[in-house]
Amino acid sequence: MRNPLLPDDVYAAIDKAVAKYPVGQQRSATKAALMLVQRFNKGYLTTPLMDAVAEYLLLPPIAVYEVASFYTLFESEPVGVYKISLCTNVSCYLRGCEDIKDYLFKRLQIKFGETTEDKRFTLKEVECLAACTQAPAMQINGDYHENLTLESIEKILAELE
Ligand code: FES
Structure with a gap:
């Protein structure tokens, strides 16, 4: 389900990422989805945004938190320009x-x-x-x-x- 926190163009980009994987393997697009959401949110992720990704990819929130906390490219606090x-x-x-x-x-x-x-x-x-x-x-x-x-x-x- 789509969350009003994210605009349609971000969801469209997530759909493209999901389409690269076999049906039912949308979990594989988690990192790509988080990168798109982070870019949209000026460089960092929030819990509500990660929850929106989890909801859209039909994943438990913890599965998304794990990816976001594992890779150093993801930020949980605001960053500079x-x-x-x-x-x-x-x-x-x-x-x-x-x-x-x-x-x-x-x-x-x-x-x-x-x-x-x-x-x-x-x-x-x-x-x-x-x-x-x-x-x-x-x-x-x-x-x-x-x-x-x-x-x-x-x-x-x-x-x-
Ligand atoms: S050690 Fe590989 S890029 Fe720095």
Whole structure:
């Protein structure tokens, strides 16, 4: 059943995701549905929104909460306009992500898990982004930025300000 919290275009996109799986396997579209709902809700999920997804996919709410809490790409609190997800896993570590982390902390005046006062940037520490051959890597709102250097980071941030 559709919930008035979500507009028709979000439901249409969820239907498309569900259609990729065999009939009765709509559970497989849970992650895609949550991504669509999170995008609609300016970057984070709420319990009523997750419940709406569960109701629509005919799942117990816990099945949706489990997916939302497992993946670091999902947020349960409001985030800044730009969510920076910096990988600190082994390849990125060996290629200097610590320097990039220190630079971002200083440049944005926040630490991992925090949002700047002006609500423009949220900084997250994430595990491998599957971009190890281009380490160090980060995502901003899901877009990849690879082979990072302090110079390239500064250029990227300057373009977002
Ligand atoms: S370790 Fe950073 S992208 Fe894989």
